[in-house]
Amino acid sequence: MLRNEKDKSRKGLSLVISKRLISVFSPLLQHGFSVITTEGTNIKEFLCYHLGFSPEYLNERIQSILLNGKPVDNPDRATLEDGSTLALSASMPGLVGATLRRESILASFRSTITHKEKNKTKDGRPARVTLKLFNLVMKESGPHLLKQGIIVEKDELIGLLKNQPSSFWEGCKEIYLNGENIIPDELLEKIESEGEWIFLQVISPEES
């Protein structure tokens, strides 16, 4: 069940589904979704204070941080701006996987692409950041972020929902689009008329 009237009336799509179906949305988390933050926020602030990751989780689990495709060694000193893409991963195998870790002993192997921070200041303007979650970080943090709600490309969402088998729709307990309770058969047609980006919230009663 959606927890309150605010959730139900929220602009965008809200789904209440079985916990076992949450992984259906992992392609969106890997491909990237949008989050609005403030220009000049550093990665640590963004993850811990904006999204609710614990500092311990950031330090221990998130071993590779890529900002605009560049490995970041210090999340305190790398800042986000409008249009930034941030990807988060746990420790990865392979020589290159190890090379991409924060402050890796092998960091010299990727020195030409390592993120180098320019002097930036926080100017308070809103910044839209694309966030990508990979592997264990996706598995562990994805449900929490889906519950908070993420902004996704409409076409990506339609592509994903279109390919779901009937078992998915059977496990879909409630659907609200812009506050209106609708049935699965109506959903795809109604989403088509939405804008390019859509707010998506996915809640599992078992997670509440």
Add this chain to the structure above:
Amino acid sequence: MEKILRIDMGADGGPKVKEEPLGEYAGLGGRGLTSAIVSKEVPPLCHPLGPENKFVIAPGLLSGTLAAMSGRISVGCKSPLTGGIKEANAGGQPAQVLARLGYAAIVLEGKPKGDDIYKIVINKDGVQVIADNSLKMLPNYDLIDRMKSEYGDNIACISIGPAGEMKMCAASVACTDMELRPTRHAGRGGVGAVMGSKGVKVIVLDDSGLPMRTPKDPDKFKEANKLFVQGLQQHAVTGQALPAYGTNVLTNIINEVGGYPTYNFKEGQFKGASKISGETEAELEKQRGGVPTHGCHRGCVIRCSGIYHDKDGKYLTKQPEYETVWAHGGNCGIDDMDAIARMDFLDDNYGLDTIEMGATIAVAMEAGLAKFGDAEAAIRLIEEVGKGTYLGRILGNGAEFTGRAFGLERIPVVKGQALPAYDPRAVHGIGVTYATSPMGADHTAGYAVAQNVLKVGGDVDPLKPEGQIELSRNLQIATAAIDSTGMCLFIAFAILDQPETFQALMDMLSAFSGEAMTADDFMDLGKKILTMERDFNKRAGFTSKHDRLPRFFKTEPLPPHNITFQVKDEDLDKVFNW
């Protein structure tokens, strides 16, 4: 494991079997032993498919024991693909079984005079070499089904498919897994062609009635193994990421960092990466009743493999690994996981190296034989190889041969061997290893082994670019040593971060042999192996000019970072200065 089995396939009157003690090769296993035999006994200028070349199979020093992760087997010879020394290794069951049969190595020598094809059957009662022409040109899966019906389920097989019989340079040697499927391959360098040149189709191993190998100090060995397993299980890579997603967990991150070779190394990012990522693959396997977490041999505690089912829930292939998914996927512009899995099956069945075949198809696509992204065309090209058509025989000889046949300038090979799934323009350090490894471009030649634990060559500042040459050197040394133990290279991640896990490995080796092994001894072993391999290549005509990446890596910037490979040649020439 105190003896070597030598089979002279060219002896008068038919193959002749001889057993001899290890002698001067005592104390060596796996890659150390294959490279020692090839380096000492094979004339470096011989033709790789001729009678002077030798085909050596060696389990690791700890194979056949209770040690976890000790199921790697090495295959060595002069490579028909590179023209240099070659060691390719594989998982599966044969390492454990061969070691328990008491053999440190099997050496196939000479060349049969006729065109008979042979199977070799080894069990506790002895060795039989049997001509069996009914096996000719059988694909690996059919072949193993035949062996199962003849010799039962308690066997492990080492075999070649039609590609090996046709002596193609991309031919692999297949090893059976726990389910007795031919899914684990010593893939690189055309080792299958050399086995084919010896006229051997399959080696059937049966250790029924034979015990595990016992260490000199069983209690210390058991304790060290326990700590070793604990170290693997508590580490985030070996205890969590690899079991959950397999090696293909790398697709997303390598793609994100712009180091994922796409469209025959033209770009560093593939738009369809998330459709073929390890995360997506594991989810698909779960939905279809496959298995995303599975070991390739008994005693594996990491379990990075899996079982991939088709849309109807039927077995299609083992879980395709990162290199395979990249080679047949992003490098060819293909984002269809089922098509990639189908190609993985075809490669295994025909006996082909998935990296070489994927790279070759991408080269063929650039040459205009098919369009990038056309999965059906890619599948047809592999089938051409399996059938041995004229086109197939070109493709089956690898990326360089195919590129030359079609007049292409951009051919991503070093020493004739196709580059694996990491673009060296994005990650320069791996380019150093690709360029200088005696094996040709090889992502496993310098693995993530503990610089901070081993301290060889002194401490290197990880955030300064100057350390790449030293790091590559040390990684190659440590990897050569690990390749001799029979240990899966993936143990390297736990060793990288946990000194106590590295110590547990040293303690296991010491308890097994009864002779103390230190980190210095370990690195000396690695240096000895690399020295033998480099010496062989030098005598085969290799010079520093062969230790280079193809020119286009220096001249063509790689999007999205638009950088070229910038390590200087004179620095590459310093890698083996020790």
